[in-house]
Amino acid sequence: MNDYLTTILSINSRSSLLFILLVFISVLSNCDNASGQQEKKVVSTVDFAVDTIPTLNATKLELTKQYCLENYGVASYKLDSPKIVLVHFTVIPTLEETVEYFQKDSIESSRTNISKFSQMNVGIHYIVDKDGSIYKLVPDTVIARHAIGFNHVSIGIENIAKDAADLTPAQLESNVKLIAVLKERNPGLEYLVGHHEYNDISLAHYKLFLAVDESYKPHNKPDPGPKFIADLREKLKAEHNLTFMK
Structure with missing residues (x-):
């Protein structure tokens, strides 16, 4: 028992x-x-195709270095800690014409409002074509000239469009994906700004404005327009839980 x-x-x-x-x-x-x-x-890595179209060479890098010394007081072309994603549309109607324009080393003398401050050509990090295809022209680690006073802290995105009405849903989707990935790669990105907003001194991003020459000031721009940037912010929040300051 x-x-x-x-x-x-x-x-x-x-x-x-x-x-x-x-x-x-x-x-x-x-x-x-x-x-x-x-x-x-949490934002997950977004897989999408980015075709690279190089626009840099030794001459342009030297011009960039000189531009940064004259306008930001630092003799370096490096973009170390980007804080802003700045969104544009091109006005130039096609990808081919836009790339041709950005590949030039020196800026056109006809652009008198900015050419007197540097011979460095305007440039951009990414272009989004009307079908949503994304092209990388400048590395995220190199300064591009696309926004007066903010190039030292910003990554620029151009959308191929003649005006705000010419922007497409495919471009909006690709901007969302691209910005989500940029945020993953650069956690310090805090601001999402439309080119039409960059000259607004009431917005938080404006505290980052820098210009050695006080006469080199931002001026009003129409791109990409209130609707596109509002839709972009809404989709980033809804699809990736990302909220940026202005």
């Missing part, structure tokens, strides 16, 4: 231990699942 009871107790003990172990494993599994669900809320 005693042997029988001992056997029963032994079996019950093993069953209890097994039961406790199964409960513990279940709890761990639930914790892992909860952790995984939380991680899904």
Whole structure:
């Protein structure tokens, strides 16, 4: 009888231990699942095609270095800590014409409002074509001349369009994907600004404005327009839980 009871107790003990172990494993599994669900809320890497069209050479890098010395007081073309994503449209109607324009080393003398401050040509980091294709022209680590007073802290995106009405849904989607990836690569990005907003001294980003020559000031621009930038902010929040300051 005693042997029988001992056997029963032994079996019950093993069953209890097994039961406790199964409960513990279940709890761990639930914790892992909860952790995984939380991680899904964080911006995940977005896979999309980016075709590279190089526009840099030794001459342009030297012009960029000189531009930065004259306008930001630093003899370097490096973009170390970008804070702003600045969105434009080209006015130039095609990708081919836009690339041809940006590939020039020196700015056109006809652009009298900015050519007197540097011979460096205007430039951009990314172009988004009307079908949503994304092209990289300048590395994220190199300064491009696309926004007076903010080039030292900004990554620029141009959208091929004659005006705001010419922008496409495909471009909006690609801007969302591109900015989500840029934020992953550059966690310090805090501001999303339309070119039409960059001259607004009431917005938070304006505290980053820098110009050695006080006469080199931003001027009003129409691109990409209030609707496109509002839609862009809304989709970044809805699809990637990303909110940027202005």
